[in-house]
Amino acid sequence: MGLYRCEKCGIDTELSICPQCGNKTQLLVWVYWSKTKNIPIMSFPNDNNSDLVSLARDIRPVFPQERLLLECILGEPLKYLTSSCWRLPSGSYIIDGQKVNIMNSDHEKILIKDLNKLNADEIREKYQLYESKNTxxxxxxxxxxxxxxxxxxxxxxxxxxxxxxxxxxxxxxxNMFISISGGKDSTVVSDVVTRALGTPKITHIFGDTTLEFPETYEYIKRFKKIIDLHQLLQQKIEKRIFLKWLRL
Structure with a gap:
């Protein structure tokens, strides 16, 4: 069984591009929740495995910092400290196999666009109080x-x-270059490209918006040292111009 399917040609293939028509194929692999392992598993639909519960096409890990922030918003700091926490593209959280939404005191779901209505100072104070215990x-x-x-x-x-x-x-x-943002996706791109080509001597470009987190700048410094880049260009965008773009 192939990992991809071309809807136009009606064939399964091992490639993300259809070998017949050249169109992008659809990924057949699905994300399931393993009840025994307490983690997401990448598998095929209709696998007939009683241990797996269907979830979605995509899922992301929730880092401890995000988990603690979620707990502070819910008013229950460190509640999920020992849990297996993940997030769906829809914004819902999967914790130990159960869907958890951000709810207000009236048990109404809080959407991402409504987060700015919460008391940020109160949440920040609570976060800082429990931060040292967030292992x-x-x-x-x-x-x-x-x-x-x-x-x-x-x-x-x-x-x-x-x-x-x-x-x-x-x-x-x-004539090649890799765009590096300081995030996980561009880090993976850099890794696979330098390994495939057998050399780290490819120009990397970091687009500095001047609005990056301090941790991003620290990571870029470490990144350059760790993989011994041949050249990392830091293109700086003037802050006032960038903010003007944001207001457009």
Whole structure:
């Protein structure tokens, strides 16, 4: 069974691009919740596995800082400290396999657009009070299990990316560049490209909006040292111009 399906040609394939028509194919792999492992599992629909409960096409880990912020908004700091916490694209949270929405005191769901109506000072004060107790131990435990249980899927994606980049291996890298934002996605892109091409000597460009978090600038410094980049260009955008764009 292929990992992708082309709706136009009606065929399953191992490729994200249809080999017949060249259109983008649909990913068949689905995200399930494993009741025994207490983590999301990447698998095929109709797998007939009683341990797996269907969730969505995508899911993201909730880092301890976000989890504590959620708990402070809910008025229950550290409630989910030892739990397996994840977030769906819809904004809902999956905690130990159960959907958890952000609710107000009237038990009404709070949408992202309504978060600015909350008392930020009160939430910040509560967050700072419990921040020192917000350990990473349980988060790292579930991430390790997640990585091990989904290793086959990761290896397939890694292999597919390498095959995609193979035609570029012998090309002149002086005309290539990688855009690096300081986030996880661009970090992964840098890793797969430098591994596939067999060299870190590819120009990286960091678009500095001047509105980045301090942690982003610190990460960029560490990033440059860790992988020994040949060149990292930092393109700075004037703050007043960027803010003007935001107001448009």
């Amino acid at each position: 990473n131990i349980y988060f790292e435990k579930y991430i390790e299990i997640f990585v091990n249980e989904n290793k086959k899927r990761y290896q397939y994606i890694d292999s597919e990316v390498s095959e995609f980049l193979e035609p570029y291996i012998n090309r002149d890298i002086s």
